[in-house]
Amino acid sequence: MKIKYLLAGIIAVILSFSSCSEDLLDIARKGVIPQNEFYKTDEDAKSALAVVYKYVWTATYSSDLGIYPFIKNVLSDDVYSGGLKRNDQPLYEALNEFTYGPENTYVLGYFQRFYNLIYRCNLIIDNFTGDNLNTPVKKGAVAQAKVWRAWAYTELITTWGTPPLVDHCLTPDEYQLPNGDPQKLWDLVVSDLTDAINSGDLTQKTSVTDKIATVTKGYAQALLGKAYVFMTYSLSGGALGGSNAAAAVAQAPSSQYWSKAAEMLDQVIHSNMYALYDGPFVDILKLATNWSSENMFEFNRIYDASNTGNNLSANFESFMIGWDNAAITGYGDIVPCNRASNFLTPRKEAYDAMAAWQGADNDRTRGSIRTYDQLVNEMGVGVKDGIYTIYACDGLFDMKYFRDENKDCLTNHATEKNYPLMRYAEVLLLASEAHLMTGNQAKADEYMNIVRRRAGLENMFQVTLSDLQQEKRCELYMEGTRAYDLIRWGLADKYMSNQGSDVPYFSAYTSGTNYDSDGKLVSLNSTASGAATVSGVTYALGVRDQAINESGGYGFKIGKHELLPFPQQEMLLSGAIVGGALVQNPGW
Secondary structure, eight states: OHHHHHHHHHHHHHHHHHHHHHHHHOOOOTTOOOGGGSSOSHHHHHHHHHHHHHHHHHHHSSSSSSOHHHHHHHTSSSEEEEOSSTTSSHHHHHHHHTOOOTTOHHHHHHHHHHHHHHHHHHHHHHHSOGGGOOSHHHHHHHHHHHHHHHHHHHHHHHHHSSOOOOOSOOOGGGSSOOOOOHHHHHHHHHHHHHHHHHHSOSBOOSSTTOOOOSOBHHHHHHHHHHHHHHHHHHTTTGGGOTHHHHHHHHHGGGOTHHHHHHHHHHHHHHTTOOOOOOSOGGGTTSGGGTTOTTEEEEEOOOOOGGGTTTSTTOOHHHHHBSOBTTTEEESSSOOBOTTOBOEEEEOHHHHHHHHHHHOTTOHHHHTTEEEHHHIIIIIOEEEOSEEEEEETOSSEEEOSSOOBTTTTOBTTTBOOOOEEEEEHHHHHHHHHHHHHHTTOHHHHHHHHHHHHHHTTOOOOSSOOHHHHHHHHHHHTTTSSOHHHHHHHTTOHHHHHTTTTSEEEEEEEEEEEEEEOTTSOEEEEEEEOSSEEEETTEEEEOEEEEEEOOTTOOOSOOTTTTTSOOOOHHHHHHTTGGGTOSOOOOTTO
């Protein structure tokens, strides 16, 4: 009997624990606010908006891969993907040579970052509404969130054509969405930007010298004008890809959106709140142009050597784009960043186009790309003592992203250099194109000539679309605009059909230096011509091309490469194997 009572007692204890086990396990997480208790106050709005800006940064310049400067530039004819050697970054090489597929994880990362950003924007837009949209801070947060959602969709539409439309926070039964309709996608972009512009809740510049770190009304107007320019091609069929892409090029000139683009871009120009930087062109994208009157929006960076992995100082661009520091060094006053890894190296085609259009000695040419001789004779920079060979190098070196260790390139992967997402020069060239397409030749000439005069070039009259194309290539070299411009102009096949057939190797030889009594560099004895004999071995100097992708399959293909493929992982998540809602882009 005692055993019976004992068992009964044990069972009672077990049952008592079982009955309250849910309460015991329901432990509140510390430091976490439930979502239904958030999005109430101005402080909540500020915190949520800070997260939005973090994700804008993550999609553009961060310490990760698959980001704006690489994706947007390696898909163009401006650069080689580069690296310290072949297969240093094979996924970027594949993008640059058009041998990539839906499984490319950098494409996946790029795609997902935009939707991560859109989700954060939707949280603000969905939660601060009705009676809860009752303070200037909350209204400003919603306006800025709409601008960034529109920016994200502009990138998604021009890159993938028909990305899913997500204009609110999704419920679980909405996770597998179909392709978006191009018209509805662009309607969201236009309505978001129009609402933000007209809201009165965006910061407005009051002078050309204002330093504003958030979205402004002028930037939103510039984005809307740019969106209208892109819509001329996209809504003529280009966003659908395949055979529609080529037909859209022919239809775009008659688009109704050119006049809308001209009107909106004129508002930015006539506000007189922006002006081109009036210093040397080589300063563009350098420390000297932080908070320039030319920057429509820029990320401001804070140097913090103790926290470079978690603040805006840490970014892939600052230590990957640049000269091969294993080979290149400074002998004079200029010391190239000691962390550069030879990515995004200039193509000879880009340099030749600049030299033909504006001259090899032009300030804008020299501020964008320099030859090896210029590095040696004008900057005191060259290969280290002896023979060095640099991969993916035509003997040309990028100046747009050049970082001087003594000025704007600090140690431990940190820099104080801000980065602009858009410059006023682009606004002027977009406006010139829009006016040209609507028949306003005088305005087209006027706006393009503002850009040309800053570059030290003479005015042009009766400018043509071809003129604008050349001007834009020179002005915005390696700023992420070239790839989509070539596609919407129908020129991608002309310039990139053979891209990926070979890659150059550049060899140079430094035999020594001469310094004066004060330790100042007098001459650098380095050459990249002829041959050099070292330790009884003779090396050919200069550029030699090596065939790659010899089995074929490289180069831009009409009807396929106008759009990136939807990432394979996203296709699987959409249920593609069983006929899911998301349809892959043509050719993939």
